[in-house]
Amino acid sequence: MSKKNKLKIIPLGGLGEVGKNMMAYEFAGEIIVVDAGIMFPKNDMLGVDYIIPDYEYLKKRAGQVRALVITHGHEDHIGAIQHFIEDFPVPIYATPLTRGLIEGKLLRNGSKAKVQFKTVQAGEKSKIGVFSVEYFHVSHSIPDAVGLGITTPAGLVVHMSDFKFDHTPVDGWTTDFAKLAEFATRGVDLLLSDSTNAERPGWTPSESVIGPGFDKVFAEAQGRVIVATFASLISRVQQVADAAAKSGRKLAFAGTSMVDNVKVARRMGYLEIPDELIVPIDQAQKMQSHKVAIMCTGSQGEPSSIVGRLSTGTNRQFDLKEGDTIVLSSHPIPGNEETISKTINRLLRRGAKVVDDSVAPIHVSGHAAQEEQKLLINIVKPKHFLPIHGELRMLMRHAELAQELGIPKENTVVVENGQVVELVGNKVLLGERIPGDYVFVTGESIGDIDHGVMKERSQLARNGIMLIDISLDKLTGRLLQEPEIITRGFVSPEDAETLIPDVQELVNNLIHENGFDDEKDIINAVKSYLHQQTKRRPMIFVTLSKA
Amino acid sequence: MSKKNKLKIIPLGGLGEVGKNMMAYEFAGEIIVVDAGIMFPKNDMLGVDYIIPDYEYLKKRAGQVRALVITHGHEDHIGAIQHFIEDFPVPIYATPLTRGLIEGKLLRNGSKAKVQFKTVQAGEKSKIGVFSVEYFHVSHSIPDAVGLGITTPAGLVVHMSDFKFDHTPVDGWTTDFAKLAEFATRGVDLLLSDSTNAERPGWTPSESVIGPGFDKVFAEAQGRVIVATFASLISRVQQVADAAAKSGRKLAFAGTSMVDNVKVARRMGYLEIPDELIVPIDQAQKMQSHKVAIMCTGSQGEPSSIVGRLSTGTNRQFDLKEGDTIVLSSHPIPGNEETISKTINRLLRRGAKVVDDSVAPIHVSGHAAQEEQKLLINIVKPKHFLPIHGELRMLMRHAELAQELGIPKENTVVVENGQVVELVGNKVLLGERIPGDYVFVTGESIGDIDHGVMKERSQLARNGIMLIDISLDKLTGRLLQEPEIITRGFVSPEDAETLIPDVQELVNNLIHENGFDDEKDIINAVKSYLHQQTKRRPMIFVTLSKA
DSSP: OTTTTOEEEEEOSTTSSTTTSOEEEEETTEEEEEOOOOBOOOTTSTTOOEEEEOOHHHHTTGGGEEEEEOOOOSHHHHTTHHHHHHHOOOOEEEOHHHHHHHHHHHHHTTOOOOOOEEEOOTTOEEEETTEEEEEEEEBOSSSSEEEEEEEETTEEEEEEOSOBOOSSOTTSOOOOHHHHHHHHHHOOSEEEEEOTTTTOOSOOOOGGGHHHHHHHHHHHOSSOEEEEOOTTOHHHHHHHHHHHHHTTOEEEEOSHHHHHHHHHHHHTTSOOOOGGGBOOHHHHHHSOGGGEEEEESOTTOOTTSHHHHHHHTOOSSOOOOTTOEEEEOSOOOTTOHHHHHHHHHHHHHTTOEEEOTTTSSOOOOSSOOHHHHHHHHHHHOOSEEEEESSOHHHHHHHHHHHHHTTOOGGGBOOOOTTEEEEEETTEEEEEEEOOOOEEEEETTEESOOOHHHHHHHHHHHHHOEEEEEEEEOTTTOOBSSOOEEEEESSSOHHHHHHHHHHHHHHHHHIIIIIOOSSHHHHHHHHHHHHHHHHSOOOEEEEEEEEO | OTTTTOEEEEEOSTTSSTTTSOEEEEETTEEEEEOOOOBOOOTTSTTOOEEEEOOHHHHTTGGGEEEEEOOOOSHHHHTTHHHHHHHOOOOEEEOHHHHHHHHHHHHHTTOOOOOOEEEOOTTOEEEETTEEEEEEEEBOSSSSEEEEEEEETTEEEEEEOSOBOOSSOTTSOOOOHHHHHHHHHHOOSEEEEEOTTTTSOSOOOOGGGHHHHHHHHHHHOSSOEEEEOOTTOHHHHHHHHHHHHHTTOEEEEOSHHHHHHHHHHHHTTSOOOOGGGBOOHHHHHHSOGGGEEEEESOTTOOTTSHHHHHHHTOOSSOOOOTTOEEEEOSOOOTTOHHHHHHHHHHHHHTTOEEEOTTTSSOOOOSSOOHHHHHHHHHHHOOSEEEEESSOHHHHHHHHHHHHHTTOOGGGBOOOOTTEEEEEETTEEEEEEEOOOOEEEEETTEESOOOHHHHHHHHHHHHHOEEEEEEEEOTTTOOBSSOOEEEEESSSOHHHHHHHHHHHHHHHHHIIIIIOOSSHHHHHHHHHHHHHHHHSOOOEEEEEEEEO
């Protein structure tokens, strides 16, 4: 009986934020998956474009997967869909804007998969196999985001993906307190909740505080205002459009994803921007600077983004102009601080004015802070609590908050990705540990770079390489010519000029005088010589041929 | 005449913080150098241990360098002395504690250079050639720090290195307001001031706010308290010792630099810690956990530090124990956020409690914030202003602050390292641009890694390498055997198994059917094949021999 009534909650994807990019629910042989997003590589993940969750566990149960349910249209929740649907041609449940953004993204990425969408509205319910899924509105930095009430015979689980309790959101649509309270009256067995800001005391400011911030920047700017943010931060687009209108500027959009997303959101009525406010970027180029605002991507300073290219003078569509004000409307994602600072310094060096969230109130977080997290728990009154969406340090802080509110310690579980949690017989238990890791995506290859490859890359990068090509006379065993030596990433050309002859002589001696058995002897001798000379250990490769 | 009366102010060292690690003053053929510190590598500086300023300009004028003047004993101001004194055997002017810390550091690093120290006290004056240097006390996160009043025939320059206006510093010794005011009455031609916190509004909290923070952590901890900070943060050591004494714990120090620095500071009277409070780390190991506090390094999560090793269970002297509380008493240096978070998560995973400055008031900045920076300018009333110690974004903010206080825009100059500033005829002008960059130090090699090498490293790391060794029959031109192919950091071993035979076949076809001229043809063919297959571009090397 217990086995039949067991709901498995399965967070997928390496040491990233727990369950943020993908979470699966399994009951009696049926599985629904919530979100399929990407993670951005950390600084030590060399040469990786992005990361998707390892869903090997699901692949082994492909016949049991019934649906993909998406909570909202941000990259870290929808970015892996193009890969997921190739393995699981299941229907995707999403609200209208989320669906529109997914469709746009699949199109841009040239996905040929036929996707069956089930458009759902906040307030509705889907019956998916044994699962009953209720969608309810949450405010976040993108419109049309939802949380989920998931009912199975094991009980009611509330899955609170990214959210905040914004009383004055840009679209006027607040989080559905009534639904949360209704869940509470029905009895919530388990609450999963967004831990992103679990270390931040207080209450995240409303998006409406940004409006006056933008108004001030737009009014004071002598020249053009160029606002950079994430392409999917749809609410921010509305605020920039409003500020442009107020300050008598026309608005142009730059960058494919930004242009696409705005088109989708306007068509569906999630953005209210009058036609006459918008001008194409080419036309904006010809207008007087103080009549122009431009929205584009690159608020994290990414070198390949529009702002990144503006900072190095390599943007094709348009370049910086005298008097430009660049507004970076986002907060540094941890790990990006250096890149952003470098980009800001470059923009300043090129004469632009730069406004970021340390200088003016032009960004707020989209995630609930501690007081909101506590309010959620007190409204929902769950029996058990599982913090999600955060690193271990945030999850633990969130669990402590829950315990301060009276959730018994034994009823809160902190897990990392790959650790299955079970809801069974009104209890929450730790289940099996499943394999699950990062899957690195580079170019068009998915998963053929593993941690071993990454380790080799970091070895290559740490000290560079030396290649030694040796040709021997097959009769006499003597060198036919001086060994050819190439180095990359090891020493500067000038230093190589003195080091290479020394290594050649060393190899010469080894071969003609000291004797050697195979390439390994040469590698070892050169290795210890180089270490003695430079205290460094490049990777050494020897090719040996006899003629 | 103007040439004779020209003071050159020369900030040295790449795109780092301006003049932070080294600054030179040159007048009528005489040079004094202020500070000789190191910079820590950024995340994209692969395989670099640390960075020292490029002082090629000084080397060309070695006979003119009269002295090295040190403002305080932090790594970014003294860390490059061991290299500097090998090139310039000039006397080093430093306060007693700073001198002690330098001596300890030179000893630890095995420096054999004979150094002539001139010990100076805050309040004293040195006549160094044409320069008259007045030392005055400033409060900072290390005792015995000084600012400099530098008088030459060109005028009076006040060089304000790292400082804050702490009214209740740990050692009770506040910044010398009287001296600053006295300079003002004499007339200050140019003020140089620390811009580290120019983006931070308000007033940096006093170090004394940390005391109660530590007391609370020490009182609540059930087991041992392990406090990590920088080895040179001497004031913090005093505060931890006080908290240990109050909570009835003995204090042990771990890590050579920490142990050394504490020894120096205690001997010289800069730390007041009774003998009976201190126990050796071995003894601490045998005591009851709630009777023990340990101070060590690693607050930035560095993998090779004690805290880094505790997080991975690889520390030799001692390991984590049940109930340990780890206090990270510092703030993340920009760029270190990821490493610190990773380390914290690992410590939590191993069962430790972790307290950082986001959770408890156990750290404050050692640098003046905006209101202090403004106060300095209003006390000193300089004619001209040159912001130092900061990236361009901070320097510009600092210059704006100065202008808000009435310093005319034409009297504030914002420069980066390598741009000489001249004080001549009561005016501040931009002088020549001198070559000056980062000098990368790795192992024992200094400067033999340049930006070209770094670029190669990043190429190696981005996609890895493929080596193809080809042996041809010299008569027929046909392959003697299958090409040998090695990859590193490119694809996983499983993928290599399918990719390598394909490349072998491609090479086979090229050689036997399509013909080729040299290695380049093979490289190009393989390159385009691999890109087509994987959308990636590893570095390809071909060695070709004929037998």
